Amino acid sequence: xxxxxxxxxxxxxxxxxxxxxxxxxxxxxxxxxxxxxxxxxxxxxxxxxxxxxxxxxxxxxxxxxxxxxxxxxxxxxxxxxxxxxxxxxxxxxxxxxxxxxxxxxxxxxxxxxxxxxxxxxxxxxxxxxxxxxxxxxxxxxxxxxxxxxxxxxxxxxxxxxxxxxxxxxxxxxxxxxxxxxxxxxxxxxxxxxxxxxxxxxxxxxxxxxxxxxxxxxxxxxxxxxxxxxxxxxxxxxxxxxxxxxxxxxxxxxxxxxxxxxxxxxxxxxxxxxxxxxxxxxxxxxxxxxxxxxxxxxxxxxxxxxxxxxxxxxxxxxxxxxxxxxxxxxxxxxxxxxxxxxxxxxxxx
Amino acid sequence: xxxxxxxxxxxxxxxxxxxxxxxxxxxxxxxxxxxxxxxxxxxxxxxxxxxxxxxxxxxxxxxxxxxxxxxxxxxxxxxxxxxxxxxxxxxxxxxxxxxxxxxxxxxxxxxxxxxxxxxxxxxxxxxxxxxxxxxxxxxxxxxxxxxxxxxxxxxxxxxxxxxxxxxxxxxxxxxxxxxxxxxxxxxxxxxxxxxxxxxxxxxxxxxxxxxxxxxxxxxxxxxxxxxxxxxxxxxxxxxxxxxxxxxxxxxxxxxxxxxxxxxxxxxxxxxxxxxxxxxxxxxxxxxxxxxxxxxxxxxxxxxxxxxxxxxxxxxxxxxxxxxxxxxxxxxxxxxxxxxxxxxxxxxxxxxxxxxxxxxxxxxxxxxxxxxxxxxxxxxxxxxxxxxxxxxxxxxxxxxxxxxxxxxxxxxxxxxxxxxxxxxxxxxxxxxxxxxxxxxxxxxxxxxxxxxxxxxxxxxxxxxxxxxxxxxxxxxxxxxxxxxxxxxxxxxxxxxxxxxxxxxxxxxxxxxxxxxxxxxxxxxxxxxxxxxxxxxxxxxxxxxxxxxxxxxxxxxxxxxxxxxxxxxxxxxxxxxx
Numbered sequence: 013x014x015x016x017x018x019x020x021x022x023x024x025x026x027x028x029x030x031x032x033x034x035x036x037x038x039x040x041x042x043x044x045x046x047x048x049x050x051x052x053x054x055x056x057x058x059x060x061x062x063x064x065x066x067x068x069x070x071x072x073x074x075x076x077x078x079x080x081x082x083x084x085x086x087x088x089x090x091x092x093x094x095x096x097x098x099x100x101x102x103x104x105x106x107x108x109x110x111x112x113x114x115x116x117x118x119x120x121x122x123x124x125x126x127x128x129x130x131x132x133x134x135x136x137x138x139x140x141x142x143x144x145x146x147x148x149x150x151x152x153x154x155x156x157x158x159x160x161x162x163x164x165x166x167x168x169x170x171x172x173x174x175x176x177x178x179x180x181x182x183x184x185x186x187x188x189x190x191x192x193x194x195x196x197x198x199x200x201x202x203x204x205x206x207x208x209x210x211x212x213x214x215x216x217x218x219x220x221x222x223x224x225x226x227x228x229x230x231x232x233x234x235x236x237x238x239x240x241x242x243x244x245x246x247x248x249x250x251x252x253x254x255x256x257x258x259x260x261x262x263x264x265x266x267x268x269x270x271x272x273x274x275x276x277x278x279x280x281x282x283x284x285x286x287x288x289x290x291x292x293x294x295x296x297x298x299x300x301x302x303x304x305x306x307x308x309x310x311x312x313x314x315x316x317x318x319x320x321x322x323x324x325x326x327x328x329x330x331x332x333x334x335x336x337x338x339x340x341x342x343x344x345x346x347x348x349x350x351x352x353x354x355x356x357x358x359x360x
Numbered sequence: 361x362x363x364x365x366x367x368x369x370x371x372x373x374x375x376x377x378x379x380x381x382x383x384x385x386x387x388x389x390x391x392x393x394x395x396x397x398x399x400x401x402x403x404x405x406x407x408x409x410x411x412x413x414x415x416x417x418x419x420x421x422x423x424x425x426x427x428x429x430x431x432x433x434x435x436x437x438x439x440x441x442x443x444x445x446x447x448x449x450x451x452x453x454x455x456x457x458x459x460x461x462x463x464x465x466x467x468x469x470x471x472x473x474x475x476x477x478x479x480x481x482x483x484x485x486x487x488x489x490x491x492x493x494x495x496x497x498x499x500x501x502x503x504x505x506x507x508x509x510x511x512x513x514x515x516x517x518x519x520x521x522x523x524x525x526x527x528x529x530x531x532x533x534x535x536x537x538x539x540x541x542x543x544x545x546x547x548x549x550x551x552x553x554x555x556x557x558x559x560x561x562x563x564x565x566x567x568x569x570x571x572x573x574x575x576x577x578x579x580x581x582x583x584x585x586x587x588x589x590x591x592x593x594x595x596x597x598x599x600x601x602x603x604x605x606x607x608x609x610x611x612x613x614x615x616x617x618x619x620x621x622x623x624x625x626x627x628x629x630x631x632x633x634x635x636x637x638x639x640x641x642x643x644x645x646x647x648x649x650x651x652x653x654x655x656x657x658x659x660x661x662x663x664x665x666x667x668x669x670x671x672x673x674x675x676x677x678x679x680x681x682x683x684x685x686x687x688x689x690x691x692x693x694x695x696x697x698x699x700x701x702x703x704x705x706x707x708x709x710x711x712x713x714x715x716x717x718x719x720x721x722x723x724x725x726x727x728x729x730x731x732x733x734x735x736x737x738x739x740x741x742x743x744x745x746x747x748x749x750x751x752x753x754x755x756x757x758x759x760x761x762x763x764x765x766x767x768x769x770x771x772x773x774x775x776x777x778x779x780x781x782x783x784x785x786x787x788x789x790x791x792x793x794x795x796x797x798x799x800x801x802x803x804x805x806x807x808x809x810x811x812x813x814x815x816x817x818x819x820x821x822x823x824x825x826x827x828x829x830x831x832x833x834x835x836x837x838x839x840x841x842x843x844x845x846x847x848x849x850x851x852x853x854x855x856x857x858x859x860x861x862x863x864x865x866x867x868x869x870x871x872x873x874x875x876x877x878x879x880x881x882x883x884x885x886x887x888x889x890x891x892x893x894x895x896x897x898x899x900x901x902x903x904x905x906x907x908x909x910x911x912x913x914x915x916x917x918x919x920x921x922x923x924x925x926x927x928x929x930x931x932x933x934x935x936x
Binding site: 093097106168188196197225228229233236239241348355 | 495602603606620702703898
């Protein structure tokens with residue numbers, strides 16, 4: 013039973029310290045004419061992704077404009093679903109995917125340990141990416157990022173009444189007015205829950221659990237509940253969904269508390285058993301290119317680690333937000349504890 | 361056709377010394393045994409297997425008792441199911457009496473409308489009530505605030521509560537009680553009531569002392585079915601209980617499949633649900649098995665009709681409010697949301713839009729695949745189940761093979777396996793390197809076949825029992841060959857039940873969610889699953905469009921079945 017083994021392997025793997033000697037990352041590569049020729053021979057690349065489907069399709073379109081001979085097959089699902097699927101496929105010896113991307117950093121630790129990823133470093137990543145946003149061994153790099161943000165409806169809640177810190181949310185006046193996504197479902201919220209429990213302790217969540225919050229599943233859902241007007245404050249949820257709703261004219265404001273805002277990083281990597289290894293290499297390099305990253309930012313509202321990406325003025329630049337970064341190796345062994353604590357305090 | 365073939369195989373075979381009904385019996389028994397026993401075996405196996413290291417252990421069962429979240433989920437599920445059962449019974453019994461035994465106007469229309477709420481998938485009803493009774497954006501609350509000029513924080517009803525959940529489920533389970541009780545009332549011999557009246561009993565006394573005791577078994581049996589339905593239901597609790605911050609056992613089992621999955625615990629958690637189901641079904645069978653006193657009276661003319669007189673308006677008001685809550689309001693909410701921009705929009709000509717339809721039918725990439733998968737599985741499941749049911753019930757009813765009754769038991773056994781338990785079992789059985797069925801439509805086909813087989817089998821076996829062999833013998837005596845007899849007598853008599861069974865299975869299949877939710881993947885999405893997924897991303901407009909499509913197909917099929925049954929009914933009458 014694969015999924016069970018996934019869990020079992022993960023657990024045993026985490027309990028052992030990582031003793032494997034660090035191999036150096038392979039030398040950075042660029043898309044050479046020979047590589048491109050080989051990629052064209054393959055004619056196709058399969059991309060498993062957890063990015064919002066319209067954004068991912070747009071990205072594929074851009075790629076196909078640039079390389080008309082290579083088709084992109086986008087397979088989009090939620091992070092945990094992508095993870096389950098690749099695990100299921102690999103355990104039964106089906107190798108469909110070339111490039112994979114999810115917003116749960118723990119997944120890539122797991123893939124790396126299983127040896128499923130082919131180390132490679134595009135030139136642009138080597139040149140432009142911050143040290144801690146890429147794997148030291150070159151197995152993966154941060155393709156995108158988004159924040160899990162607190163936000164409120166400005167028409168339903170005057171600014172002076174709005175919360176400004178995480179602990180403000182414990183005020184009884186917000187009882188029955190808040191919506192929150194679930195860490196057992198959403199990688200983003202798992203990350204956020206872990207980071208905030210480190211920052212504020214579990215007592216914070218215990219008290220938050222008393223606030224009669226509306227519990228939803230996906231991190232895309234709280235922004236939609238705000239837009240619908242079912243609740244006026246979201247405790248967590250994707251920043252990029254809020255940006256898109258703001259563009260549509262929904263009166264929502266994001267709060268970036270001084271204590272910090274959790275950052276969820278979406279890594280991408282190339283699979284070792286990729287059926288189209290050369291096309292995968294070309295596509296992987298493209299993912300980190302300025303044009304692709306700029307598209308993610310403009311169209312998808314995603315954050316980028318490419319320093320040259322220009323963000324629209326409406327967004328608060330990352331440099332002005334205190335970010336809470338995740339150490340995936342620390343989160344890994346905590347997942348079960350987080351889920352059971354969460355259930356204890358929030359009921360599900 | 362298969363009925364015919366089997367029949368010929370059996371009879372011709374016997375004459376020539378080679379009995380083909382035995383191989384058919386063996387193959388069918390093996391098939392059904394695999395369908396039923398394999399998933400149960402794996403559930404049992406995994407429940408004794410440790411999630412952390414794969415060793416043999418009792419820790420899953422210990423967790424079942426010691427883990428407060430599991431115990432709480434069971435307690436809430438049982439509380440919810442019992443409340444639903446009681447509520448359904450309280451609402452359905454008077455309604456059934458009004459429809460069966462009074463001069464209430466429009467009784468046939470009411471029966472028809474109750475059938476409509478039968479066809480409504482409960483998860484769609486739950487979503488309709490999200491639209492109607494969410495504390496802030498629910499239409500009922502918006503109207504309430506408007507009417508009384510209250511501010512944003514005021515709300516009349518909140519569906520995201522335990523009582524809200526009970527209400528939303530009862531709306532779609534009360535037809536079980538209604539159907540059983542109204543059928544029982546149709547059969548209660550009126551001479552017993554006449555006797556009471558002659559002996560000086562007033563209308564109410566007769567009702568209390570004669571009629572109600574006579575239909576009590578039907579009430580209890582219906583209530584137990586309602587309890588069973590809600591206990592094993594996944595969709596409605598997932599939609600309403602999770603936002604309210606509590607799990608029932610089905611959603612809890614589902615959550616154990618999230619990363620990192622805890623399959624052993626999920627298997628162990630499923631076992632008490634299986635046992636509860638079997639107990640409930642046994643009790644129900646025992647109650648109905650008594651058949652009450654209803655049949656003792658024999659045929660005694662048409663049932664007594666009570667004249668309502670001045671109470672008529674009260675009765676109409678009662679029935680109308682029940683129908684509003686279970687049919688009119690939810691259907692209105694679904695239609696309105698499908699055709700307007702957002703849930704809160706007022707219903708005006710300017711606000712009408714087809715944008716959700718455009719999104720679902722043209723932009724949303726999952727729709728086409730899901731529609732195709734749903735139709736494919738619906739048709740395939742209905743066809744295969746009907747075929748198996750025909751052959752199996754022929755073998756059982758005609759007793760052509762010794763031990764045939766065990767085949768009947770195998771075919772009805774899955775009724776005791778709740779959908780979510782079957783989902784767990786099938787996942788454990790077929791999602792491994794040997795079978796590799798996870799992520800294919802075949803695992804869903806197996807699930808649906810197993811779930812729907814009892815319904816198809818019961819339908820077919822009762823109609824086989826209804827066709828007395830003497831009809832076939834009459835044909836033979838008059839000189840027709842066995843083949844001709846089959847073609848001209850048995851097959852036409854069974855045709856209507858075949859169609860009815862097929863339609864019944866089809867409608868059951870396309871609304872299934874509780875086993876499906878554990879077995880589906882990106883490539884095997886079904887309409888019911890994308891409705892559930894869209895609910896998780898909060899897209900109510902698109903859900904309602906898909907809901908309308910699902911309902912339209914269901915009603916079309918039910919209508920077809922009714923038409924055919926009516927034709928068949930006439931044939932049956934001429935026969936009788």
